[in-house]
Amino acid sequence: MSTEGTAGTLLDVRDIEVRFGGVIALDGLSFTVARGEICSLIGPNGAGKTTLFNCVSRLYEPSSGSISFDGHDLLRMAPHKIARVGVARTFQNLALFPALTVLENVMVGAHTNGSVGFARAMLRIGVGAEERRLRTKCREILDRLSLGHLADRPAIGLPFGTLKRLEFARALASTPKLLLLDEPANGLTHGEVDELGETIREIRDQFDLTVLLVEHHMAMVMAISDDIVVMEFGRKIAEGPPSQIRNDPKVIEAYLGAPA
Amino acid sequence: MSNQVTPDDVSGAAANEPLPGSTMGRAPFPWLRAVAAVVLLVVAIALPYSINDEPLNVVCQVLYLAIAAMGLNLLTGFNGQVSIGHGAFFGVGAFASAILVVDHGWTFEMTIPVAAVVAGLVGAVMAIPALRVKGLYLALITLGLAVLFPVVTTKYVKGSGGIALLKPTRSQVSSMFPDIWSDDQYRYFVCLGLVVLLFLLAYNLMQSRVGRSIIAVRDQEVAASTVGIDVARVKVLTFAVSAAYAGVAGSLSVFVLRIADATNPLVYFQLSIEFLIAMVIGGSATISGPVVGAIFLILIRRQTDEGTDFLPRLLGVEDRTEQLAPALLGGILIVLTYVLPEGLVGGFRKLKAKALQGRTPRPVANATTDPTPN
Numbered sequence: 001m002s003t004e005g006t007a008g009t010l011l012d013v014r015d016i017e018v019r020f021g022g023v024i025a026l027d028g029l030s031f032t033v034a035r036g037e038i039c040s041l042i043g044p045n046g047a048g049k050t051t052l053f054n055c056v057s058r059l060y061e062p063s064s065g066s067i068s069f070d071g072h073d074l075l076r077m078a079p080h081k082i083a084r085v086g087v088a089r090t091f092q093n094l095a096l097f098p099a100l101t102v103l104e105n106v107m108v109g110a111h112t113n114g115s116v117g118f119a120r121a122m123l124r125i126g127v128g129a130e131e132r133r134l135r136t137k138c139r140e141i142l143d144r145l146s147l148g149h150l151a152d153r154p155a156i157g158l159p160f161g162t163l164k165r166l167e168f169a170r171a172l173a174s175t176p177k178l179l180l181l182d183e184p185a186n187g188l189t190h191g192e193v194d195e196l197g198e199t200i201r202e203i204r205d206q207f208d209l210t211v212l213l214v215e216h217h218m219a220m221v222m223a224i225s226d227d228i229v230v231m232e233f234g235r236k237i238a239e240g241p242p243s244q245i246r247n248d249p250k251v252i253e254a255y256l257g258a259p260a
Numbered sequence: 261m262s263n264q265v266t267p268d269d270v271s272g273a274a275a276n277e278p279l280p281g282s283t284m285g286r287a288p289f290p291w292l293r294a295v296a297a298v299v300l301l302v303v304a305i306a307l308p309y310s311i312n313d314e315p316l317n318v319v320c321q322v323l324y325l326a327i328a329a330m331g332l333n334l335l336t337g338f339n340g341q342v343s344i345g346h347g348a349f350f351g352v353g354a355f356a357s358a359i360l361v362v363d364h365g366w367t368f369e370m371t372i373p374v375a376a377v378v379a380g381l382v383g384a385v386m387a388i389p390a391l392r393v394k395g396l397y398l399a400l401i402t403l404g405l406a407v408l409f410p411v412v413t414t415k416y417v418k419g420s421g422g423i424a425l426l427k428p429t430r431s432q433v434s435s436m437f438p439d440i441w442s443d444d445q446y447r448y449f450v451c452l453g454l455v456v457l458l459f460l461l462a463y464n465l466m467q468s469r470v471g472r473s474i475i476a477v478r479d480q481e482v483a484a485s486t487v488g489i490d491v492a493r494v495k496v497l498t499f500a501v502s503a504a505y506a507g508v509a510g511s512l513s514v515f516v517l518r519i520a521d522a523t524n525p526l527v528y529f530q531l532s533i534e535f536l537i538a539m540v541i542g543g544s545a546t547i548s549g550p551v552v553g554a555i556f557l558i559l560i561r562r563q564t565d566e567g568t569d570f571l572p573r574l575l576g577v578e579d580r581t582e583q584l585a586p587a588l589l590g591g592i593l594i595v596l597t598y599v600l601p602e603g604l605v606g607g608f609r610k611l612k613a614k615a616l617q618g619r620t621p622r623p624v625a626n627a628t629t630d631p632t633p634n
Contacts, residue, residue, distance in 0.1 A: 078490075083487050095480045097475060099478075100472065100476070107472060108484070122461040170487065
């Protein structure tokens with residue numbers, strides 16, 4: 001199912017348009033993400049970054065355009081099928097399962113790695129083996145993100161930064177090919193941000209991932225991105241490696257409001 | 261999620277309490293549970309030898325109420341779909357069994373799985389409109405079902421005035437142990453066996469990938485969908501399983517009460533509320549809560565029904581027992597929900613967590629020194 005040969009492109013977003021009533025949130029946005037790279041989406045608030053995430057994870061329906069991922073036409077898939085082809089994401093404002101423990105949250109993330117349904121669950125056919133397998137896998141991920149000691153704690157009541165990492169862990173649990181991170185550095189201290197940037201790079205290498213990142217924390221974006229897409233008012237205004245984006249007059253204008 | 265909390269909360273006692281729905285990482289004394297289970301089982305088996313007839317029938321009512329409440333709990337407690345119409349599924353099961361026994365000459369035991377399947381199918385159909393609405397609106401739709409059910413039933417079920425009144429004779433029941441047990445003892449053991457079976461099935465369900473996805477759909481539907489959970493499928497199947505539980509309960513009610521009656525249009529609505537009460541006072545989103553709640557509900561109802569002679573005397577009124585009984589029941593429910601908002605089982609767990617905290621070092625003491633304080 002993987003189409004390795006297609007110029008190394010994993011995600012191909014083409015002419016996406018999203019309207020909310022009369023407001024155009026995305027106005028013909030196109031860009032590609034190459035396999036294995038860390039690509040960042042930056043731009044002022046309201047530029048449409050999260051809207052694009054929501055299109056890729058099928059929460060919003062674009063009025064036109066196409067999104068293809070690893071040979072699949074994403075816009076023709078049901079929202080819950082996206083995880084199965086290899087797309088995982090985190091949420092800007094956390095969307096964890098508060099009643100479940102930290103480990104259980106990650107195990108829900110590994111949903112697509114299991115196969116037990118209602119009948120088998122009730123009769124306990126093959127449940128033990130599956131639970132052991134998922135638990136081992138998810139504990140490894142938790143340990144990798146230094147959350148192992150919290151495994152049996154309920155998610156509710158943990159600090160914000162920890163919960164952010166838990167979302168990261170949950171997303172990793174589905175063994176994704178593409179990881180969408182929505183403002184992972186939001187609410188973290190400076191030291192934590194540096195650490196997070198390093199973690200993202202390491203995890204990309206270790207798990208053979210492609211990362212699409214929405215982030216306001218410019219130092220981190222510049223440090224870890226291979227490619228940056230700059231957005232404003234639902235349009236792409238620039239695209240390129242950090243060195244180029246840093247000096248792009250249009251980007252400076254959009255960010256600083258100063259005439260170029 | 262709205263719990264963006266400060267690190268101070270972590271060191272608080274609240275963080276160590278098991279939460280409704282979490283099915284892992286508790287039971288610090290596994291042997292205590294085993295002992296409790298054995299004691300319960302011995303009591304349950306000895307019970308029909310010490311009481312019989314009317315009291316034993318009441319125990320049977322507790323048992324099928326427990327089954328219905330367990331089913332409702334899967335849907336409302338764990339999956340977050342509020343139903344105040346489970347009486348309708350109970351009725352579907354009751355009438356399925358009654359019709360098969362009376363009109364088709366089935367033995368009663370054979371009708372139980374049929375009642376479960378029919379009620380489950382009706383539940384699955386009901387789940388489809390339920391996919392579009394939530395909370396109060398869903399509650400209203402299910403309420404409509406409970407009110408509609410007796411009306412439809414009395415219109416289409418044949419029999420004098422639309423009532424399927426049954427007096428199953430011994431021949432309609434294929435007792436496997438006709439000589440060891442009397443009728444009422446046999447009925448009790450069938451009910452008990454099914455409670456145990458359905459309890460284990462529900463327990464297994466919640467201890468699996470499916471159980472986690474049921475809770476995930478309740479807590480965060482969008483996130484559940486993005487990790488690959490087919491939200492609609494989980495909701496429909498949970499609804500079906502839940503309705504099947506109510507169907508089994510209804511079927512057993514025919515077995516115990518020997519009647520399937522839909523002449524009073526409010527009966528099934530009332531039943532729905534009873535399931536809800538049993539679930540809530542026992543502890544929703546706990547597996548054993550509904551069973552405890554069912555025992556408690558029937559117990560306090562009987563106490564308030566029969567043992568309230570002293571109250572009228574105390575208040576200086578004569579013969580007001582009938583009016584006072586429901587008032588007393590209501591009062592107890594209010595106090596109970598106020599004192600134990602998480603139900604009897606939830607309250608017990610809280611108490612246990614507190615007791616353990618005093619006795620043993622904190623099991624996750626290092627959690628307070630989390631590397632990323634916010």
